[in-house]
Amino acid sequence: MNARIVTRRVFMALALPIIIIVLWWIGTLNDTNPFVPKPVNVVTDLVTVWAGPLLVEQVVPSLYRLGVGLGGAIVVGVLLGILVGLSRVARKLTGPLFEFVRAVPPPVLLPVLLLVIGIDDRSKIFLIFLGCLWPVLLNTIDGVRSVDQVLGDTTRTYGLRGWSRLRYFVLPASMPRIMTGIRLALPIAIILMVVSELYAALDGLGYQIMLFKQTFQTGPMWAGIFIIGFIGILLAFIFRVIERRVLAWYYGQREVETSER
Secondary structure (H helix, E strand, O other): OOHHHHHHHHHHHHHHHHHHHHHHHHHOOOOOOOOOOOHHHHHHHHHHHHOOHHHHHHHHHHHHHHHHHHHHHHHHHHHHHHHHHHOHHHHHHHHHHHHHHHOOOHHHHHHHHHHHOOOOHHHHHHHHHHHHHHHHHHHHHHHHHOOOHHHHHHHHHOOOOHHHHHHHHHHHHHHHHHHHHHHHHHHHHHHHHHHHHHHOOOOOHHHHHHHHHHOOOHHHHHHHHHHHHHHHHHHHHHHHHHHHHHOHHHHHHHHHHHHHO
16 A cells, blocks of 8 residues: 555545534634533643543443443354344244344333342443344344355355354355444444443443533533544444454455456
């Protein structure tokens, strides 16, 4: 990759954010409303308020809950999705139940989880897990169901069965849909992490932002909101790197098909 391509990609990635920040700065230049943040004040509060012990005390617990809940949802969703996707009987039995549970918004379950599990990390992790499970699970089921039947018959002809067929054919063939489910689960995990901490926590990003709001510290409150956005950008970047490595064969095949047209 030459320097021109790298420069163009960096420019395309930063052009719109820079334009938005400039318009934001111009729009708030003479604004005296204390509830409307200014770019300089947000940066100042990020450095003076959040950078330091507060960042460790409030951000680390949030990342821990997000990581455990999202990681558990990915593992359970993929394993259960493969089992259900391979069995027509299992799909018919679990289909109505999955649709019913998926239709229930996870934040509605927060009061129930607090009563049953308690106010500690378990209720928040389980809420994140439950909300992220369905996109991973349903996309995994669809991915397993949509594998090429001709290739499936070919693997049977060559004697690939059981674990070998699952590892070398079913799982790679369904991986694009699995990665799509994980991509959909990322913003859900961040949303549920914040929601669970806004109303039922003693630490975390959501808790600290709500505390700043209740004490009318609007600058640090907006700075905390921007930290949540930075976490989303970081997760999206990490996911894109992993996706490119896991699906290198898939993107290579698409590039070949595009070049042949």
